[in-house]
Amino acid sequence: MIAALRKELLLQWRSRAQFFSVFIFGATALLLFSFGVGPNSEVLRQFSAGFLWLGLLLSSTLTLAESFHAEMENRALEGLLILPADPRALYYGKTLANWIQLTLLGSALVPVMVILYDAGTTRLLSLLAIIALGSAGLAAPGTLYAAMTSQVRAKQTLLPLLLFPLIVPALLASVKATSLVILGDPMQTLRSWISLLAAFDAIYWSLCGLLYPRVLED
């Protein structure tokens, strides 16, 4: 699995220009959300967590799809499988790499959020932790579905179509937790949202890893 992870990170590093473009996409989305709501800073601040996560979610479809582009060009993934490489190791390598990238993306979008929506917070560590956990929830099923849809004609539409309904709990929990960190947590409910997120991550990281080899079969 380390081999798989090394390869993924190397590939990501090579296509770092792509990361920058996706970041711009996410930042633009955040900007557009504010245009959708209007220049009311109070309202924007209320919804800043939601905007951040929606922006990250939309950007994730680009990142996830891209993570399989290199594999499909020359059928490199097939090449790895017949070395032989363990499909589960390949899955976790790629999911970890995607997770890292999404966490970086989310963190990069935080300053954008702070500036556009006046949504600053001193609890940066908590915020980063939530972004990490939420991204993990996106990465696990996202990598599985990206593997499927990268081999199909309507890949661009199918990935969000399959992924979005699935990650609703992770989205809800992440938005709620982020909101509490930014706006305050009078009833101390942050812990339960984080637990929900962690549970979602645990379930899907195991379930998707279990099912991945079947998805790659031919």
Add this chain to the structure above:
Amino acid sequence: MISALDRYHPPNMSEPAIQADHLARRFGRRWALADVSLVVPRGTVLMVAGHNGSGKSTLFRVLASVLRPDHGVARVAGFDVVTQRADVRREIALLSHYTYLYESLTARENLHVAADHLGIKRDIVMSLLDRVALSSRADDVVSTFSAGMRKRLSFARVFLQNPSVVLLDEPYGQLDPEGFALVDDVVRELRSKQVTVLMATHQIERGASLADQQLILAAGRVQK
């Protein structure tokens, strides 16, 4: 990789290297392989000839356990291609018309990736690149390579593995005369090491001079 090695079964030495019975595989409504049976003894070279679309690549991919046959069974190196895929894959190396390369990585890095996944040390990579005359381009990104160079790199990748059966799908394709000589050398060397070689090619005379057996495929069936 440790877990894969734990379950290693040594190949069955008494069986022929390849044994296929009535293999069939379709894509949509078209049967790329309709009924293919063959036996390849260990350490021999089989040349597979046939027009484009006759099913050569499909046959090789089925034998490499990449494609599932819709009908029929095949055993490669003593292992069933459907139920013992991991074992088959450990025993074979496939040179496909898909190069299995990462465009954004260099030649050296591509081989490093393969070496890492195989669990072997990276030192060997430079000597392999020498062998295929690519050492001057070791640190160039694959997207800048010509088709012939990619073929050579794919060969290097095959050498990283330690197969008992090698499947070469159009090994001479896109290569220059030096490349042709390289392929000839490789096939002879493999044969001398008791490695079984299957070679699909349009270079009939060249292939025939190297091969112990010949087979012609047409419309997914064995001719002659």
Add this chain to the structure above:
Amino acid sequence: MQTVTDNQRFPRTPYVLLALGAALLLFGSWWGLFFAPKEQYMGDVQRIMYVHVPTAWNWMLAVIFAFVSAIAFLFTSNYKWDSRLEAGLEVGSLLAFLLCCQGSIWAKPTWGVWWDWDPRLTSVAVLLMASLGIIALRTFVEDPARRAIWSSVATIIASVDLPIVYFSVKWWNSLHQQQSSPNTVSPDFYIPLRVNAFAILFLMTGFIMLRARLASRRLAAEVTAPPLSEAGEMA
């Protein structure tokens, strides 16, 4: 590839079920609409519960059926489970859609809004989207084996998600709204409810069986035997 089976033993069963189901539904609904007493607080609108609650129960059964079919396919590779999965997904989606409509019809006069983010109904909507996505996936994958494996995997993932979605929406909503469940029905009303529950069960089962047969036949038409050697030609 495994053979596709078709139920030859009881070819008429689905039609019997459909007829019985339709008759029961008419009976149960008539009772609920006209015969049962008016509900105390909510008035006539509450009568929609006579179809809403049974539809909800049966939707849950459809979801479980799809989940079981998916797992069965992954373990047996027998394509009859794939056909059943296809049927279960489609019929389940139809039921989910009906649930959302019924929920909206109830919500508008009661709460003044078409959608009140009730955790149950919201979970239904999420799963409806998920199953429509899986149905869409099926139309884009040509290889039957891949299509079957992928839709089974996707169905398992989505079904496991259902309880998680429900709880997360429940928590999410609980901070904002008073939870007045629209599903409370007093004991006087149980008979029409049960009649309709069975009615919809029969209808659903009949539709699933028919749809599964259709799926099996389509699959059989896709998969043909390899062409035999032409007569007279030496192999």
